[in-house]
Amino acid sequence: MRISDINDVEGKAARTCKGCIGQVIDETLREHRWNCAIARATLSELAEGPGHGFGHAFQLPGDLLRLLEVNGEAFEASDEFYEVEEGKRLLTDASRVQIRYVRRIAVHEFDPLLGRAVAAALAAEICIPLNLNVQMQAQLEGLKLRAIGRARQVDAIETGSRENRPLERLRGQSPLINSRGSRREPLRFRLP
Numbered sequence: 127m128r129i130s131d132i133n134d135v136e137g138k139a140a141r142t143c144k145g146c147i148g149q150v151i152d153e154t155l156r157e158h159r160w161n162c163a164i165a166r167a168t169l170s171e172l173a174e175g176p177g178h179g180f181g182h183a184f185q186l187p188g189d190l191l192r193l194l195e196v197n198g199e200a201f202e203a204s205d206e207f208y209e210v211e212e213g214k215r216l217l218t219d220a221s222r223v224q225i226r227y228v229r230r231i232a233v234h235e236f237d238p239l240l241g242r243a244v245a246a247a248l249a250a251e252i253c254i255p256l257n258l259n260v261q262m263q264a265q266l267e268g269l270k271l272r273a274i275g276r277a278r279q280v281d282a283i284e285t286g287s288r289e290n291r292p293l294e295r296l297r298g299q300s301p302l303i304n305s306r307g308s309r310r311e312p313l314r315f316r317l318p
Contacts, residue, residue: 142252150248155228156192158278162237169223180217192228239277246273
């Protein structure tokens with residue numbers, strides 16, 4: 127049965143879905159860099175600074191689920207020092223901050239495969255509270271993993287070349303490789 131508005135449905139299943147759906151959507155969106163959920167923002171500096179450790183504090187967007195890039199660099203691999211505090215502010219010594227991030231989106235904005243993955247995740251989540259058996263939950267977990275894997279694979283293929291070539295990017299950013307110039311000789315090490 128297709129449901130266009132969960133608020134139009136009553137009963138234990140509807141209450142269980144309503145209680146879980148927001149968390150399941152947020153978790154699924156955080157798991158991957160879904161193209162349909164990526165946004166950019168230039169952050170506004172907060173009047174009240176961080177107090178200590180960093181020079182500036184910036185307000186993070188309210189719909190942020192996962193930070194991807196800060197000032198053009200992958201958040202987890204950046205040369206700069208940043209810290210997210212309370213999930214609401216970004217602390218840094220940079221005086222200007224631009225970010226790319228995964229944002230919370232409405233169901234009608236989902237890629238079709240992402241929608242199927244969220245539905246599978248929700249089914250696995252509500253299985254036990256609806257008094258279904260553990261064997262069925264295991265089957266639903268498998269369905270969820272396959273649906274999310276397929277959605278991630280298709281989504282990743284559609285991602286631009288910048289994100290699809292991590293080895294080339296690492297090679298281009300490596301000080302060791304760059305110090306060798308344009309020569310393509312293998313590195314040689316002499317053991318003592």
